[in-house]
Amino acid sequence: MAVSFHTDGTVMPSIRKMPVKRWIRTVVESYGKVLGDIAYIFCTDEKIIDINRQFLDHDYYTDIITFDYSAADAVSGDLFISLDTVRSNSAKFGISFHDELHRVMVHGVLHLCGFGDKSEAEQLRMREAENIALRAYEMEHN
Numbered sequence: 001m002a003v004s005f006h007t008d009g010t011v012m013p014s015i016r017k018m019p020v021k022r023w024i025r026t027v028v029e030s031y032g033k034v035l036g037d038i039a040y041i042f043c044t045d046e047k048i049i050d051i052n053r054q055f056l057d058h059d060y061y062t063d064i065i066t067f068d069y070s071a072a073d074a075v076s077g078d079l080f081i082s083l084d085t086v087r088s089n090s091a092k093f094g095i096s097f098h099d100e101l102h103r104v105m106v107h108g109v110l111h112l113c114g115f116g117d118k119s120e121a122e123q124l125r126m127r128e129a130e131n132i133a134l135r136a137y138e139m140e141h142n
Helices: 017-030 045-056 083-093 097-112 120-141
Strands: 003-008 034-043 064-068 074-082
Touching: 003 017, 017 034, 017 097, 017 120, 034 097, 045 064, 045 074, 045 083, 064 097, 074 083, 074 097, 083 097, 097 120
Parallel strands: 003 034, 034 074
Antiparallel strands: 064 074
16 A cells, blocks of 8 residues: 655645655554555645534644544555644744654554544653654654
């Protein structure tokens, strides 16, 4: 199966597609799952708030919205990422745009692997899993 990258109302970010695809596969497999079809759709804040309103009945901006189509151990989904919010969060947290983008990208994949982030305990577990995945990417590609 495959990881794909698309845009909806914005310019494609400069990412290293093949290394990111391999990384995402490795993350999925590290949780005993199989990679299905994962589509990253990069968009604007306006698109993300439209999706939030239409599908989740939320009226706020966010960095990512994950639609999970996973079945059994095959991880699949559409991940809408607002590049506007990623950009503002990277400035807010004092990190590079690409570091924040990678964090958001793996965050969505972790949701597809079964991680939640509603409670404080889930958020801590999610952040730890993000950090492990990000360190693995950095070790292999820096």
